[in-house]
Amino acid sequence: MDRFDAIVIGGGITGCGVARDLALRGVGVLLLEQHDLAHGATGRCHGLLHSGVRYAVKDPIAAQECISENRIVRRIAPHCVELTGGLVIELPGDDPAYYHQLRRGCDEAGIEHRALSPADALELEPNLNPRLTRALSVPDASVDPFLLSQENARAAERHGAIIRTHSAVIDFIRDGAAVTGVRFADDEGEHEARAPVTVLAAGGWGMPLAAKAGVRVGLSLSKGSLVIMNRRFCDRVINRCRLPADADLVIPNGPTSIIGTTSITVASPDGLVIEPRELAVLLAEGAALAPGFATARALRSYAGVRPLFQESGDADGRGITRGFFVLNHATRDGVPGLVSIVGGKLTTYRLMAEKTADQVCELLGRRVAGRTSDTPLREGEPAPFYHRYERLARLATTKPGEMVCECEMVPREAIRAILSELHGRPDLADVQHRTRLGMGPCQGGLCSYRGLALLHDEGLLAGGSPAAVITRFLDQRFGGIAPVLWGDQLREEALNYAFYATLFGLDRGGDA
Amino acid sequence: MKRFIPEPRRPETLFDPCIKCTICVSACPVAQTTATFPGPKQAGPDAQRFRGRGEPVEGPWINLCSGCYRCQVACPADVPIAEINLFAKQRYAAEKGRDVATELLTHAHWFNPWGQRFHWFATPLLRMKWARWLAEKLFGVDRRAPLPTFARESFRTFARRHESPRAKHKVAYFYGCFTDSNAPEVGRAVVKVLEAAGVEVIFPVQQCCGAALIGAGNFDRARRQDAANLAAFEQALDQGAEAIVVGSPSCALALSHETGEVLGLGHSAVYSRVVDLFTYLHRLDEAGELNLKWKETPLHAAYHEACHLTALGFGAHAPALLRRIPGVQVRVLDAGCCGLAGTYGLKHKTADLARQIGAGVARRVAEWRPDVVLSECEGCRMQIEHLTGVPAKHPAEVLADALVE
Ligand SMILES: Cc1cc2nc3c(=O)[nH]c(=O)nc-3n(C[C@H](O)[C@H](O)[C@H](O)COP(=O)(O)OP(=O)(O)OC[C@H]3O[C@@H](n4cnc5c(N)ncnc54)[C@H](O)[C@@H]3O)c2cc1C
Ligand code: SF4
Numbered sequence: 052m053d054r055f056d057a058i059v060i061g062g063g064i065t066g067c068g069v070a071r072d073l074a075l076r077g078v079g080v081l082l083l084e085q086h087d088l089a090h091g092a093t094g095r096c097h098g099l100l101h102s103g104v105r106y107a108v109k110d111p112i113a114a115q116e117c118i119s120e121n122r123i124v125r126r127i128a129p130h131c132v133e134l135t136g137g138l139v140i141e142l143p144g145d146d147p148a149y150y151h152q153l154r155r156g157c158d159e160a161g162i163e164h165r166a167l168s169p170a171d172a173l174e175l176e177p178n179l180n181p182r183l184t185r186a187l188s189v190p191d192a193s194v195d196p197f198l199l200s201q202e203n204a205r206a207a208e209r210h211g212a213i214i215r216t217h218s219a220v221i222d223f224i225r226d227g228a229a230v231t232g233v234r235f236a237d238d239e240g241e242h243e244a245r246a247p248v249t250v251l252a253a254g255g256w257g258m259p260l261a262a263k264a265g266v267r268v269g270l271s272l273s274k275g276s277l278v279i280m281n282r283r284f285c286d287r288v289i290n291r292c293r294l295p296a297d298a299d300l301v302i303p304n305g306p307t308s309i310i311g312t313t314s315i316t317v318a319s320p321d322g323l324v325i326e327p328r329e330l331a332v333l334l335a336e337g338a339a340l341a342p343g344f345a346t347a348r349a350l351r352s353y354a355g356v357r358p359l360f361q362e363s364g365d366a367d368g369r370g371i372t373r374g375f376f377v378l379n380h381a382t383r384d385g386v387p388g389l390v391s392i393v394g395g396k397l398t399t400y401r402l403m404a405e406k407t408a409d410q411v412c413e414l415l416g417r418r419v420a421g422r423t424s425d426t427p428l429r430e431g432e433p434a435p436f437y438h439r440y441e442r443l444a445r446l447a448t449t450k451p452g453e454m455v456c457e458c459e460m461v462p463r464e465a466i467r468a469i470l471s472e473l474h475g476r477p478d479l480a481d482v483q484h485r486t487r488l489g490m491g492p493c494q495g496g497l498c499s500y501r502g503l504a505l506l507h508d509e510g511l512l513a514g515g516s517p518a519a520v521i522t523r524f525l526d527q528r529f530g531g532i533a534p535v536l537w538g539d540q541l542r543e544e545a546l547n548y549a550f551y552a553t554l555f556g557l558d559r560g561g562d563a
Numbered sequence: 564m565k566r567f568i569p570e571p572r573r574p575e576t577l578f579d580p581c582i583k584c585t586i587c588v589s590a591c592p593v594a595q596t597t598a599t600f601p602g603p604k605q606a607g608p609d610a611q612r613f614r615g616r617g618e619p620v621e622g623p624w625i626n627l628c629s630g631c632y633r634c635q636v637a638c639p640a641d642v643p644i645a646e647i648n649l650f651a652k653q654r655y656a657a658e659k660g661r662d663v664a665t666e667l668l669t670h671a672h673w674f675n676p677w678g679q680r681f682h683w684f685a686t687p688l689l690r691m692k693w694a695r696w697l698a699e700k701l702f703g704v705d706r707r708a709p710l711p712t713f714a715r716e717s718f719r720t721f722a723r724r725h726e727s728p729r730a731k732h733k734v735a736y737f738y739g740c741f742t743d744s745n746a747p748e749v750g751r752a753v754v755k756v757l758e759a760a761g762v763e764v765i766f767p768v769q770q771c772c773g774a775a776l777i778g779a780g781n782f783d784r785a786r787r788q789d790a791a792n793l794a795a796f797e798q799a800l801d802q803g804a805e806a807i808v809v810g811s812p813s814c815a816l817a818l819s820h821e822t823g824e825v826l827g828l829g830h831s832a833v834y835s836r837v838v839d840l841f842t843y844l845h846r847l848d849e850a851g852e853l854n855l856k857w858k859e860t861p862l863h864a865a866y867h868e869a870c871h872l873t874a875l876g877f878g879a880h881a882p883a884l885l886r887r888i889p890g891v892q893v894r895v896l897d898a899g900c901c902g903l904a905g906t907y908g909l910k911h912k913t914a915d916l917a918r919q920i921g922a923g924v925a926r927r928v929a930e931w932r933p934d935v936v937l938s939e940c941e942g943c944r945m946q947i948e949h950l951t952g953v954p955a956k957h958p959a960e961v962l963a964d965a966l967v968e
């Protein structure tokens with residue numbers, strides 16, 4: 052395995068989308084992801100399938116793109132989307148003129164919207180701020196970014212693509228100026244792969260990689276932080292009726308709600324730190340939308356970076372365009388064989404992938420049209436995803452001891468079903484991304500060791516260190532808990548610490 | 564356990580404090596007996612986190628929770644698990660309705676006056692094999708389950724003509740429907756003991772406490788009954804009653820706890836004055852005001868602490884008091900839940916499970932072979948008699964018999 056038609060670098064939603072699009076067109080693809088699928092901005096985004104209402108005033112083109120892609124994603128990936136609908140609510144103090152501009156913008160972009168009386172809005176969503184003055188209903192939805200990425204990758208695989216996770220591209224293979232392949236590293240060592248075209252879809256990691264090919268891609272990295280609450284405050288996406296600002300969106304995600312985001316320019320997509328002032332803003336603004344936020348339990352916090360394409364000068368994160376750009380480095384920089392896709396949104400990933408694949412096919416000299424807009428991700432096969440109600444219904448049929456993750460109701464069989472995707476590499480985070488194991492209130496407290504035992508029973512730990520596997524996962528979980536270490540979550544973590552550090556001695560490097 | 568919060572609570576706000584320690588699971592008699600019930604943690608806080616407005620109910624297993632409150636007592640994080648389950652039962656019943664057995668048994672207070680008026684007919688009828696077989700087939704009332712007998716004269720009738728002498732202390736007595744129709748001798752014993760202890764007893768007009776209705780998720784009817792109860796007892800407090808003494812722990816729990824936490828009725832003045840008989844006597848004793856004289860009473864008794872007495876949180880004070888009677892030997896059974904749990908042990912669907920849960924209690928009683936098993940709870944008494952054949956009594960009855968008059 053070393054020759055392909057195209058190599059895609061990056062297993063975020065963009066890379067996965069590009070891989071599927073190309074595979075559907077019969078192009079032989081290799082996708083390389085340094086960690087797991089959706090490791091980057093994708094897995095750390097808010098999970099809003101935008102209706103476009105958020106951009107309706109400031110960026111009409113983005114709004115149109117959103118609503119049209121929103122409809123397509125609902126159609127082709129119904130199992131990755133929860134059709135929640137959304138509300139835009141105006142609170143006392145919000146500029147009343149914005150409401151009218153917003154309705155006009157929605158009309159222009161073709162976004163369905165319906166005015167609701169405050170009483171009707173509160174009837175639908177009793178946890179909202181009872182002082183809300185106006186409300187609009189819009190077709191926002193909640194999307195599972197992990198599942199959407201995985202499902203694109205699985206579909207690509209079914210059409211012949213090769214998806215390799217935990218495989219980091221370290222350099223390009225060049226032939227003169229041209230990029231003819233990549234060098235990448237995995238657990239076993241370094242490898243090479245060649246293809247006439249390489250697509251750089253590495254999101255916020257793109258700049259240094261592009262530099263290795265002698266190309267400059269101007270990206271501004273804007274960090275956004277979010278908080279996951281233990282409860283689902285609302286069954287709909289809640290937008291604040293004002294120009295997009297910090298912490299004005301609450302999105303239902305399974306049994307939780309996510310409030311976000313902030314926007315702070317950073318230098319690197321790695322080692323993101325969530326600052327106390329960000330948390331303060333998130334929780335205060337969350338409480339303005341739904342007062343229960345003030346006293347409810349926060350589960351964890353996380354941050355991602357939006358790589359915003361910026362050809363010249365500096366600008367504040369929210370001002371820069373969120374549109375996307377397909378860069379053909381042959382014409383742009385005199386480096387043939389390399390295409391970059393930058394910017395964009397999760398919601399518009401399919402369109403981005405289509406434009407990128409168009410470019411790749413043109414370079415490959417193939418005339419095949421994309422068909423992702425009307426090909427479902429699951430062509431006939433049953434969908435693997437189960438909605439939170441279905442998880443609950445499973446309680447009745449799951450035998451005691453079979454529920455590996457009780458908080459998120461993940462039975463053993465659900466984990467067995469995805470083990471082949473771990474490619475023999477035992478990683479609990481990979482299980483988590485595919486099943487929600489460890490994403491509930493105990494944050495891995497009880498399911499980590501059960502998950503570890505399962506990996507062992509399935510022979511996946513052979514030769515490896517169980518302590519290292521579980522420590523890696525617990526550390527990763529703790530990273531998100533640390534910022535919200537108060538109240539109930541503090542007590543939870545104290546119990547987890549007692550289990551793992553005191554009882555099992557993992558704190559002292561159980562390995563040694 | 565947190566107590567006396569008069570506001571109605573919404574189940575979706577109750578699960579946050581759960582730290583997933585699983586202690587509740589090891590305290591749950593149902594989870595320890597059958598794999599068909601997911602246990603208090605999964606059925607309670609875990610499931611509640613996944614229940615959505617407008618979504619279908621998840622399955623009938625929630626009705627396997629017997630409502631014993633043992634999980635909630637054990638929880639180190641104050642998660643009102645048993646209450647979350649009550650809300651879930653209500654949700655289930657609202658969608659799927661309730662079976663005939665549940666409707667019948669939770670409305671026993673409707674039939675009791677009739678059964679009691681025609682006790683000469685009703686009591687033998689409930690002992691007839693064919694009638695029980697028919698009741699099981701028609702109504703789902705287990706044919707082997709223990710059922711009460713009907714008394715000749717209700718306690719209510721006794722109370723109406725009974726004039727309690729004026730005394731230093733005054734309490735309002737909530738006797739409950741079982742004492743009223745099926746065991747008025749318990750009520751008379753309670754009154755006798757209280758009066759001997761220098762306490763005047765008044766009997767506010769009262770209805771069923773609704774414990775069984777609440778347990779079956781029928782909150783609306785329970786709310787109607789308890790609104791009237793709470794108003795009547797509030798008035799009794801205004802008239803100088805210092806406490807509301809309750810003979811049956813489940814009635815006490817319903818009045819002091821579930822009316823507020825589950826039904827959302829705001830009468831906090833009442834909640835904080837509800838007390839079980841022996842806790843009231845214990846308090847008098849602590850104040851040095853309990854001067855009762857006993858006669859020699861040879862009795863080898865086993866004491867069973869009802870789950871709902873534990874849940875009240877005042878402690879079980881009967882054994883210590885009983886031991887003061889010369890000749891009375893009391894051993895505390897400490898063998899877990901008897902399994903009856905209100906209507907749980909009576910319904911055909913759960914009666915077998917109830918008997919399995921009660922096996923530990925039955926075994927210990929069989930080992931000790933006491934003359935009598937004592938328990939404040941009428942459900943426990945019926946179940947233990949049923950499982951062991953050893954007679955069961957309310958501890959007040961032993962006190963009343965041992966008083967020097
Ligand atoms: C806080 C936040 C909230 C957001 N919310 C929303 C939202 O609600 N709705 C929405 O539509 N959009 C949202 N977005 C935008 C959306 O997340 C991104 O536009 C989208 O996920 C970008 O996907 P991507 O695949 O381009 O980048 P990424 O997801 O970052 O993927 C890049 C991948 O490349 C991999 N990679 C990097 N270097 C290498 C290498 N050398 N070798 C191999 N692999 C490599 C990385 O590990 C990563 O997995 C949000 C963004 C942020 C930051
Ligand atoms: S005992 Fe309480 S905190 Fe522990 S698992 Fe049960 S409900 Fe949760």
Ligand code: SF4
Nearest residue numbers: 591628629631632634
């Ligand atoms: S109330 Fe009793 S039966 Fe119900 S879950 Fe709690 S311990 Fe188990």
